Amino acid sequence: xxxxxxxxxxxxxxxxxxxxxxxxxxxxxxxxxxxxxxxxxxxxxxxxxxxxxxxxxxxxxxxxxxxxxxxxxxxxxxxxxxxxxxxxxxxxxxxxxxxxxxxxxxxxxxxxxxxxxxxxxxxxxxxxxxxxxxxxxxxxxxxxxxxxxxxxxxxxxxxxxxxxxxxxxxxxxxxxxxxxxxxxxxxxxxxxx
Numbered sequence: 001x002x003x004x005x006x007x008x009x010x011x012x013x014x015x016x017x018x019x020x021x022x023x024x025x026x027x028x029x030x031x032x033x034x035x036x037x038x039x040x041x042x043x044x045x046x047x048x049x050x051x052x053x054x055x056x057x058x059x060x061x062x063x064x065x066x067x068x069x070x071x072x073x074x075x076x077x078x079x080x081x082x083x084x085x086x087x088x089x090x091x092x093x094x095x096x097x098x099x100x101x102x103x104x105x106x107x108x109x110x111x112x113x114x115x116x117x118x119x120x121x122x123x124x125x126x127x128x129x130x131x132x133x134x135x136x137x138x139x140x141x142x143x144x145x146x147x148x149x150x151x152x153x154x155x156x157x158x159x160x161x162x163x164x165x166x167x168x169x170x171x172x173x174x175x176x177x178x179x180x181x182x183x184x185x186x187x188x189x190x191x192x193x
Contacts, residue, residue: 008143012173016143019131019167026166027064035067038187042162043071046185049160050125055081057095057123057157060104060112065129066162066187076100083121085146086113093146097121109144125158126150128181133161137180137193138172151179158182165189 027035050056056075061067075082076099083095087108096118098104107113128147132140139161141147151159161184168184168191184191 009173009175012140012143015140015173016131019140019169023131023164023167024064026164035064038164039067040070041187042066042185043068043074045187045190046071046127046160046162047074049183049185049190050075050080052078053080054124055083055121057083057085057121057126058162059085059127059129061129062110066164068127068162071127071162072100081121083123084114085111085150086116086118087111087146088116090144091146091149093150095121095123095126095150123154123157125160126154127160127162127185130161130163130167132167132169132172133163133181133184134169134172135191135193136171136174137182138174138178139181140172145177148177148179160185 030038058068058072072082082098084098085093086096087093090108096114098114098118103115104112105115128139130139130141159179159181161181163184163186165186165188180193182193
């Protein structure tokens with residue numbers, strides 16, 4: 001496995017800033033009702049692609065990320081085991097069991113996550129937030145590499161982005177340590193890579 005260089009790529013830093021600003025503007029233009037409707041549509045498009053009995057890792061949205069709350073509620077109602085990413089420090093992420101109503105704590109980088117006493121789960125599907133994606137499975141995240149390391153730790157898990165359709169770009173820069181995703185669910189549909 002290739003490892004990232006000690007200094008971040010300035011081009012990727014600039015792209016992340018641009019994509020973050022575009023997403024913020026998009027969600028602000030939608031307003032709360034439009035954002036909720038978009039998230040519900042994305043959840044609907046995603047549900048048909050989650051096999052019965054699968055353990056699914058999701059995330060709790062921060063700021064203007066596409067919010068998977070409707071997807072979480074539907075999966076919980078269907079009886080799926082749910083896990084949330086949990087940071088134990090700035091580099092170590094594990095997936096811990098969680099269901100709606102379970103307590104949460106604030107982890108590194110303001111992540112809302114299960115208590116450290118929750119059991120660890122090996123996900124069959126990893127639903128990931130992102131800043132941008134392309135039709136070749138490229139995904140650009142926030143730059144810490146948490147999901148790339150998790151994807152390598154669980155190579156058999158299906159990797160699905162959960163994002164606004166406007167987050168698609170022509171080409172995501174791909175480095176040797178970047179792990180491609182298999183699909184993306186958006187408010188407009190399900191994109192298989």
